């Protein structure tokens with residue numbers, strides 16, 4: 001059949017399908033980039049006084065085989081860079097927290113750090129009685145980042 005010296009030769013059909021797949025990948029990439037552009041524009045147009053973003057520890061997450069692809073695909077770096085660029089353009093303060101800032105583990109109500117918070121804990125429950133959606137709690141911490149000392 002399509003064998004030459006033990007190595008396998010592409011048929012015209014395979015080459016055609018490969019071309020189609022490449023085209024689809026480019027299309028997906030464009031959709032993702034468009035989404036990032038639109039989302040970051042929308043956020044900047046809301047005229048926030050400042051934007052605080054996390055360093056997403058991408059290199060750490062890449063070690064997790066299941067997360068690696070999803071994270072690479074979502075283009076977090078592109079998102080952060082776009083946000084940084086647009087904030088600068090519109091005179092909005094852009095802040096990035098240090099890599100190991102515990103935004104999820106910190107109670108946004110009392111400041112206690114919950115060391116044993118697991119990724120599966122979707123609700124943050126603190127000993128002070130504060131209960132909150134995990135991501136919301138983290139976003140409160142980011143919103144208040146650096147403000148405590150100023151007041």
Ligand SMILES: [Zn+2]
Pocket residue numbers: 107108109110111112126127128129130
């Ligand atoms: Zn608390």
